[in-house]
Amino acid sequence: xxxxxxxxxxxxxxxxxxxxxxxxxxxxxxxxxxxxxxxxxxxxxxxxxxxxxxxxxxxxxxxxxxxxxxxxxxxxxxxxxxxxxxxxxxxxxxxxxxxxxxxxxxxxxxxxxxxxxxxxxxxxxxxxxxxxxxx
Amino acid sequence: xxxxxxxxxxxxxxxxxxxxxxxxxxxxxxxxxxxxxxxxxxxxxxxxxxxxxxxxxxxxxxxxxxxxxxxxxxxxxxxxxxxxxxxxxxxxxxxxxxxxxxxxxxxxxxxxxxxxxxxxxxxxxxxxxxxxxxx
Amino acid sequence: xxxxxxxxxxxxxxxxxxxxxxxxxxxxxxxxxxxxxxxxxxxxxxxxxxxxxxxxxxxxxxxxxxxxxxxxxxxxxxxxxxxxxxxxxxxxxxxxxxxxxxxxxxxxxxxxxxxxxxxxxxxxxxxxxxxxxxx
Numbered sequence: 001x002x003x004x005x006x007x008x009x010x011x012x013x014x015x016x017x018x019x020x021x022x023x024x025x026x027x028x029x030x031x032x033x034x035x036x037x038x039x040x041x042x043x044x045x046x047x048x049x050x051x052x053x054x055x056x057x058x059x060x061x062x063x064x065x066x067x068x069x070x071x072x073x074x075x076x077x078x079x080x081x082x083x084x085x086x087x088x089x090x091x092x093x094x095x096x097x098x099x100x101x102x103x104x105x106x107x108x109x110x111x112x113x114x115x116x117x118x119x120x121x122x123x124x125x126x127x128x129x130x131x132x133x134x135x
Numbered sequence: 136x137x138x139x140x141x142x143x144x145x146x147x148x149x150x151x152x153x154x155x156x157x158x159x160x161x162x163x164x165x166x167x168x169x170x171x172x173x174x175x176x177x178x179x180x181x182x183x184x185x186x187x188x189x190x191x192x193x194x195x196x197x198x199x200x201x202x203x204x205x206x207x208x209x210x211x212x213x214x215x216x217x218x219x220x221x222x223x224x225x226x227x228x229x230x231x232x233x234x235x236x237x238x239x240x241x242x243x244x245x246x247x248x249x250x251x252x253x254x255x256x257x258x259x260x261x262x263x264x265x266x267x268x269x270x
Numbered sequence: 271x272x273x274x275x276x277x278x279x280x281x282x283x284x285x286x287x288x289x290x291x292x293x294x295x296x297x298x299x300x301x302x303x304x305x306x307x308x309x310x311x312x313x314x315x316x317x318x319x320x321x322x323x324x325x326x327x328x329x330x331x332x333x334x335x336x337x338x339x340x341x342x343x344x345x346x347x348x349x350x351x352x353x354x355x356x357x358x359x360x361x362x363x364x365x366x367x368x369x370x371x372x373x374x375x376x377x378x379x380x381x382x383x384x385x386x387x388x389x390x391x392x393x394x395x396x397x398x399x400x401x402x403x404x405x
């Protein structure tokens with residue numbers, strides 16, 4: 001965890017390893033900003049197979065990083081979801097979120113179909129969380 | 136409106152009905168996070184016809200949700216706009232924003248052309264607002 | 271700089287000129303929201319030639335606007351990067367960020383390939399910064 005002028009870059013144990021010029025998350029004030037997460041298994045840094053399993057892994061990667069700063073999925077205030085096939089994947093995303101959020105309530109979400117993701121992946125989720133330091 | 140550890144999920148009367156695992160908005164601290172809004176008429180939950188009318192409706196849906204927490208369009212701090220045809224729709228977005236923001240000033244905006252949106256729609260806007268509780 | 275109910279629209283000298291219904295940035299509380307920046311030279315408002323030069327210019331445009339409110343690149347808490355060719359441009363983005371962030375640490379980043387950007391451009395970056403007023 002690096003200290004900068006108020007911004008704290010997050011480097012929790014067990015998170016996936018950044019493969020480029022990015023960190024997995026940052027805290028500023030009471031908010032946590034998590035990098036776009038894909039379904040990479042942090043144990044071996046390789047993509048998980050299968051639509052459901054890969055999407056679940058991406059959400060779990062996000063949850064793990066938020067958890068390192070005291071936030072859980074209900075503390076999420078914004079999800080932006082990028083898929084490469086809306087038709088096939090939106091229902092899968094809904095199913096996995098039902099499971100992980102235990103039926104809700106759910107955070108505000110935006111879901112769009114993009115042309116491509118890194119490593120020709122099909123799912124990426126960007127999450128913002130609220131985790132007041134004084135609570 | 137559900138109470139969670141500091142995050143308040145917004146469920147204003149008259150807003151569109153979420154059709155999946157998402158809420159229309161959330162408050163955390165002084166910020167409001169509104170889900171990606173499309174041009175759905177909340178009266179019948181169906182898409183409005185016509186480029187201008189549909190885009191206007193999407194912005195009005197966003198405005199309505201922000202309004203339920205004391206914010207209006209000038210309190211918007213970030214707009215991310217997703218269209219499926221930049222050439223055709225960017226000028227329409229500009230026109231509708233001129234109308235709704237009464238000539239400005241306008242919030243920072245990012246506009247990108249994506250491959251597809253839910254329901255084969257052509258416009259979606261994600262907005263973040265500032266609405267200090269103490270003001 | 272316009273005063274609104276708590277939101278301050280940023281209009282720094284030397285920033286690119288908005289060509290539509292948007293501002294280059296806004297401050298709300300301790301956060302700065304910068305509009306999606308492309309590699310436009312603010313001196314003549316035209317696109318810079320070349321992958322590296324254009325991407326560098328976009329980041330510098332963002333940095334300049336954040337700088338007008340006391341923030342520098344290490345104060346960035348979220349980057350969302352939109353490219354039109356992941357294969358060709360992701361490595362260039364990494365290279366330019368290494369240069370501008372002096373080897374890191376880096377902010378959380380999400381990078382996606384979209385169908386198109388305004389003016390048929392190939393790179394746009396949206397940044398959020400933390401710049402506490404009381405520090």
